[in-house]
Amino acid sequence: EVQLVESGGGLVQPGRSLRLSCAASGFTFDDYAMHWVRQAPGKGLEWVSGISWNSGSIGYADSVKGRFTISRDNAKNSLYLQMNSLRAEDTALYYCAKAPGSSPLFQFDYWGQGTLVTVSS
Amino acid sequence: EIVLTQSPATLSLSPGERATLSCGASQSVSSSYLAWYQQKPGLAPRLLIYDASSRATGIPDRFSGSGSGTDFTLTISRLEPEDFAVYYCQQYGSSPGGTFGGGTKVEIK
Numbered sequence: 459e460v461q462l463v464e465s466g467g468g469l470v471q472p473g474r475s476l477r478l479s480c481a482a483s484g485f486t487f488d489d490y491a492m493h494w495v496r497q498a499p500g501k502g503l504e505w506v507s508g509i510s511w512n513s514g515s516i517g518y519a520d521s522v523k524g525r526f527t528i529s530r531d532n533a534k535n536s537l538y539l540q541m542n543s544l545r546a547e548d549t550a551l552y553y554c555a556k557a558p559g560s561s562p563l564f565q566f567d568y569w570g571q572g573t574l575v576t577v578s579s
Numbered sequence: 580e581i582v583l584t585q586s587p588a589t590l591s592l593s594p595g596e597r598a599t600l601s602c603g604a605s606q607s608v609s610s611s612y613l614a615w616y617q618q619k620p621g622l623a624p625r626l627l628i629y630d631a632s633s634r635a636t637g638i639p640d641r642f643s644g645s646g647s648g649t650d651f652t653l654t655i656s657r658l659e660p661e662d663f664a665v666y667y668c669q670q671y672g673s674s675p676g677g678t679f680g681g682g683t684k685v686e687i688k
Contacts, residue, residue, distance in 0.1 A: 558629075563672050
């Protein structure tokens with residue numbers, strides 16, 4: 459059974475940093491691209507960042523480019539999102555999502571339950 | 580960037596009725612790379628349809644997707660009580676992650 463478990467969320471002041479993690483199990487992690495998708499309270503879905511199976515292809519939404527860094531450790535079956543210079547508008551539930559292929563150019567076939575990030579002073 | 584517009588924003592129907600949800604794209608979606616997701620309150624989204632018309636694993640056949648180019652449709656043939664939720668379309672294939680539509684809420688009339 460595919461499982462994606464996010465962690466690392468919390469309350470953080472504007473301008474500070476936070477690192478999210480996603481622990482994957484139930485599938486061969488290094489065969490698949492992975493993504494982060496966020497959802498602000500009461501709002502829709504917004505793709506944040508994606509990474510190919512071997513980290514060779516990485517993409518970011520314009521809203522986070524230059525501030526967020528996605529990475530993965532295939533030996534640890536883990537996905538990460540380093541978030542710097544956080545803003546109030548980054549407040550959201552952050553989901554880890556798996557792609558059905560090795561490229562980040564696909565839909566998301568499995569999602570975690572999310573970790574909440576609140577940016578506030 | 581391809582912008583997706585979903586309509587209507589809210590659909591009020593009764594169990595057993597047919598639901599038709601629309602997703603319009605600002606430019607043609609390559610190779611019909613369009614997906615539909617269902618999200619219930621407090622839960623993560625669930626993939627229903629990919630490549631415009633292929634059902635994901637375990638999705639009942641009352642859910643169907645159609646369309647190409649800039650116009651796509653999700654149809655729920657007969658609404659079950661568990662189908663009342665928010666539905667999102669997503670285009671992918673042109674850039675990592677793609678873009679999502681704003682969502683359609685299917686509520687009980």
